[in-house]
Amino acid sequence: MSADPTQVLAFETDCHIFDGCGFPAPGLHSFLFEPLWGDADSNLYFNKTMLLALLGSVIIVGFFWAAFRKPKLVPGKLQMVAEAGYDFVRRGIVYETIGKKDGEKYVPLMVSLFFVIWMMNLWSIIPVAQFPVTAIISYPAALAGIVYILWVVLTFKKHGFVGAFKNFTGYDKSLGGVLPLSMTIEFFSNLLVRPFTHAVRLFANMFAGHTLLLLFTIASWYLLNGIGFAYAGVSFVMVIVMTAFELFIQAVQAYVFVLLACSYVQGALAKGH
Amino acid sequence: MNPLVQLAAEEAENPLIPPIPELVIGLIAFVIVFGFLAKKLLPNINKVLEERREAIEGGIEKADAAQTEAQSVLEQYKAQLAEARHEAARLRQEAQEQGAVILQEMRAEGQRQREEIVAAGHAQIEADRKAAASALRQDVGKLATDLAGKLVGESLEDHARQSGTVDRFLDELEAKAEAVR
Numbered sequence: 001m002s003a004d005p006t007q008v009l010a011f012e013t014d015c016h017i018f019d020g021c022g023f024p025a026p027g028l029h030s031f032l033f034e035p036l037w038g039d040a041d042s043n044l045y046f047n048k049t050m051l052l053a054l055l056g057s058v059i060i061v062g063f064f065w066a067a068f069r070k071p072k073l074v075p076g077k078l079q080m081v082a083e084a085g086y087d088f089v090r091r092g093i094v095y096e097t098i099g100k101k102d103g104e105k106y107v108p109l110m111v112s113l114f115f116v117i118w119m120m121n122l123w124s125i126i127p128v129a130q131f132p133v134t135a136i137i138s139y140p141a142a143l144a145g146i147v148y149i150l151w152v153v154l155t156f157k158k159h160g161f162v163g164a165f166k167n168f169t170g171y172d173k174s175l176g177g178v179l180p181l182s183m184t185i186e187f188f189s190n191l192l193v194r195p196f197t198h199a200v201r202l203f204a205n206m207f208a209g210h211t212l213l214l215l216f217t218i219a220s221w222y223l224l225n226g227i228g229f230a231y232a233g234v235s236f237v238m239v240i241v242m243t244a245f246e247l248f249i250q251a252v253q254a255y256v257f258v259l260l261a262c263s264y265v266q267g268a269l270a271k272g273h
Numbered sequence: 274m275n276p277l278v279q280l281a282a283e284e285a286e287n288p289l290i291p292p293i294p295e296l297v298i299g300l301i302a303f304v305i306v307f308g309f310l311a312k313k314l315l316p317n318i319n320k321v322l323e324e325r326r327e328a329i330e331g332g333i334e335k336a337d338a339a340q341t342e343a344q345s346v347l348e349q350y351k352a353q354l355a356e357a358r359h360e361a362a363r364l365r366q367e368a369q370e371q372g373a374v375i376l377q378e379m380r381a382e383g384q385r386q387r388e389e390i391v392a393a394g395h396a397q398i399e400a401d402r403k404a405a406a407s408a409l410r411q412d413v414g415k416l417a418t419d420l421a422g423k424l425v426g427e428s429l430e431d432h433a434r435q436s437g438t439v440d441r442f443l444d445e446l447e448a449k450a451e452a453v454r
Contacts, residue, residue: 028288043294050295053302061309068314071321073328079318086318108311116306137288138295143303200289207288 016225023222026214031135031207052133056119064115089114089258097262102269106262109150113143114258117202121250124210125243132206132250137199140257144199147261152191154268167268198260205253209246216242414439 015021038045067082075083089111094103120139124132134140155164165171170186172179216238223232417439 031288043292045294050298053295053298054305057302057305060306064310064314068318071318073321073325083318083322086315108315109307111315112303112307112310116303120302136292136295138291138293139299139302141291142296142299146300146303203289 017223017228018225026211030214049133049136052123052129060115060119093258093262098266110258114254117257118254124246132210134202135206135210137203140199140202144195148195151264151268202253202257209249213242410443
């Protein structure tokens, strides 16, 4: 293995078009990182995405610590910004889906989820880091897992064993003969597919976004030779456009993830079907 | 073949299979944020938001109270003003009535005085006339008897006085004058 673990760029820098080397297209290998510490085979290592994930947490906590440690009745600029973010999740997502009375309890969870995901996504366009942590399935899976466990536990707590089973399977007598089929589908859809799609939706969006950014970035560099300069310019414009688009998608995906989490919790708290 | 592609060929596996260490770090990253936010920072800001809400609502309540008070004071003033107007109207009315009564009284008084004066004048004139008539009657009688005496040559004065001839004559004259009138 000759890969340099400290290498920042995801491609070879001395390869250009007409030089006789092929286009170093981005691929799955773009999402693999050599450990900064430890051994990849031992499951005991520390790599770039872990560093970014933990650094992101530190940044979020630092931001809210600075804003909310000693909050004032008349907020300063930082507190105002933080309050706007907090209020967006609290009112805009939690109260809207779960309701104010039942939702209050889940506000800290949803706020944390939103900002953790957003921060992990944001790493995608932050210079030097430039990798969306959520494009590694483990991170969305961990967060979706928390929501999933919360949802299952809440459903059992709220409806008891039989009620929860009815809730999971969408039991509805009026369906008549189709009921067994409908229950089977609902059971798989809710208990097995739902957590998977919840995690993959976020993962796939960020994965694809990062691949696109990589593609245009690498192309911009690769085309810098002869007539390729003109095409490199076009490609670089695409890099800028896609970066702006990613900025938007990052926020949207964080929003969607939390919105779905809220609607799952709401479904668990709601009266039986 | 560049080393990265080689690496990919060696290690690329299904990207949907989550590596465990990343999973653990992901959970830790979340728990760090959740711990700080849920235990300390969000309760902090919630308290302040609640205080702010109360401050704003308190302000609104104060403003409401002030408005209510202003309204009641305004009504009080209006009532007082209306009362004052009413009172003024009443006084004016009274004054008018009193003025009318006084005028009436003064007129009556004037009338009365005028009548008194006129009556006194009439009485005076009557008295004067009577006095003049009686004096005239005496004088006429005396002149007539004197003249008759001179004509007859003796004094008829005492006789005429005794018999009342003159008076009778004059009465007859008066009666004639009355009849002519």
